[in-house]
Amino acid sequence: MPSSTAVEASLPIQSEMDLAWVRQHVRQAAAQLGFGLVAQTKLVTAASELARNTLVHGGGGRMESAAVTRGQAHGLRLVFSDEGPGIADLDRALTDGYTSGGGLGMGLGGARRLVHEFAVDSTPGSGTKVTVVCWVTPPPRPYGGL
Amino acid sequence: MPEHQAAVSEGTSARQVAEFLYRHSERIAQRWADEPLFRSVFTVSRDEAVEAARAVAEALARVAESERVHDTDATGFVVVREQLARMAAARSRAGASMAQVSGEVEALRPPVASLLVEECADLPADEVREYATALTVLMGTLRLVVLDTALSEGQALIERQQLQLLEVATPVIRLWDGVVAVPLIGTLDSARSQVVMETLLEAIVEQHARFAILDITGVPTVDSLVAQHLMKTVAAARLMGAECVVSGIRPAIAQTIVHLGLDLGTVVTRASLADALAYALHELGVGIVAPASGGAGAR
Numbered sequence A: 001m002p003s004s005t006a007v008e009a010s011l012p013i014q015s016e017m018d019l020a021w022v023r024q025h026v027r028q029a030a031a032q033l034g035f036g037l038v039a040q041t042k043l044v045t046a047a048s049e050l051a052r053n054t055l056v057h058g059g060g061g062r063m064e065s066a067a068v069t070r071g072q073a074h075g076l077r078l079v080f081s082d083e084g085p086g087i088a089d090l091d092r093a094l095t096d097g098y099t100s101g102g103g104l105g106m107g108l109g110g111a112r113r114l115v116h117e118f119a120v121d122s123t124p125g126s127g128t129k130v131t132v133v134c135w136v137t138p139p140p141r142p143y144g145g146l
Numbered sequence B: 001m002p003e004h005q006a007a008v009s010e011g012t013s014a015r016q017v018a019e020f021l022y023r024h025s026e027r028i029a030q031r032w033a034d035e036p037l038f039r040s041v042f043t044v045s046r047d048e049a050v051e052a053a054r055a056v057a058e059a060l061a062r063v064a065e066s067e068r069v070h071d072t073d074a075t076g077f078v079v080v081r082e083q084l085a086r087m088a089a090a091r092s093r094a095g096a097s098m099a100q101v102s103g104e105v106e107a108l109r110p111p112v113a114s115l116l117v118e119e120c121a122d123l124p125a126d127e128v129r130e131y132a133t134a135l136t137v138l139m140g141t142l143r144l145v146v147l148d149t150a151l152s153e154g155q156a157l158i159e160r161q162q163l164q165l166l167e168v169a170t171p172v173i174r175l176w177d178g179v180v181a182v183p184l185i186g187t188l189d190s191a192r193s194q195v196v197m198e199t200l201l202e203a204i205v206e207q208h209a210r211f212a213i214l215d216i217t218g219v220p221t222v223d224s225l226v227a228q229h230l231m232k233t234v235a236a237a238r239l240m241g242a243e244c245v246v247s248g249i250r251p252a253i254a255q256t257i258v259h260l261g262l263d264l265g266t267v268v269t270r271a272s273l274a275d276a277l278a279y280a281l282h283e284l285g286v287g288i289v290a291p292a293s294g295g296a297g298a299r
């Protein structure tokens, strides 16, 4: 039986090892909530990108995961937060190919395409919070994009 | 500071304990050799147990002499740290838990304490109490040192195993003259992909490979970093004169790569390792013919 304890979690993101934990947890939580294999893979990949940004650009932080419902739909919400430098120009950060380091610059924009809902809350100088939601069944309202 | 007036200062008690330990190191060692900690590690010869116990008693004397009975980093411990680590490791190999080992170290205290009391029979009671306290603190510090060395021994073991895993997990397999393959399994983090790249490039040189197959069937997640590592490996192999083929991209991963927006356009990909090998053989001009009835496969 799906138990919310296996879905709900607050995991530290301080090392490469922690990234493996995050992926592991998201995969297991998504399976628990009934996501199919493709949706699971997308979620895990998005989480991997966002957690790595938290680690590399945000200097470490946490991921909170929780089950969410809206009407008939239920899904998984992941929140990645750090207290790093923040993102000054969000549009630019979301542009495919833009990187301030040696990356491909595909992480943030790619993660947005892999999930149903995507929100960035960032204050330069005091941190970044990225919230994503994926619905098991298509969400009640059209969400555009995919 | 405690409310009561100490009969002797802390420094004085520590030095008294040091003197006591030096003077009776042989008797203490004899008593300790029969305690479980030493007896169970040095099973073959009691003399060895006595010798090891004497080394520990003398180290404790040096620590007390330097008046650092609280300090697990006291230089007096340096000489016995390795011996203590080996003893702790031996106990844990024999199945003793950390708590058990801790208890065995604690068990070394009473024999010394009773000897101390015997020796100080003529001194004022409150003075003796101060010495006993210093000894108790010192033995507590010894216990921490043992646990600490046991833990860092465990950490070192994990690190060694991780390194071994890195090597074990990246075999390069020769599939055909000029064709090598690496079945990648698990998380392709930066350390792993560095090892993969190095072993693959070495194999390409050694075996004069013209084709290198990277099979990612066992890689659970392909994100932008993994893709970047794959592309770097492909580029490096190309510089060595070998063409890379990436195989084993599962359907769910293929869809994810597309949404992520990764462009693997410059990389030759095949669904399975078998397809990748067939591609390489075809490119090498090797023909495969179906076996004649009853015969073996032809080369």
Ligand SMILES: Nc1ncnc2c1ncn2[C@@H]1O[C@H](COP(=O)(O)OP(=O)(O)OP(=O)(O)O)[C@@H](O)[C@H]1O
Pocket: A049, A053, A054, A057, A058, A082, A084, A085, A086, A087, A093, A094, A098, A099, A100, A101, A102, A103, A104, A105, A106, A107, A108, A109, A128, B224, B225
């Ligand atoms: N949590 C964060 N804190 C601060 N800056 C961030 C954060 N996340 C992203 N950024 C900024 O946004 C840019 C784009 O991020 P994105 O993940 O798309 O690319 P990348 O991390 O540089 O490379 P990769 O393709 O390997 O992920 C980053 O280079 C960084 O400058």
Ligand SMILES: [Mg+2]
Pocket: A049, A052, A053, A103, A106, A107, A108
């Ligand atoms: Mg990134």
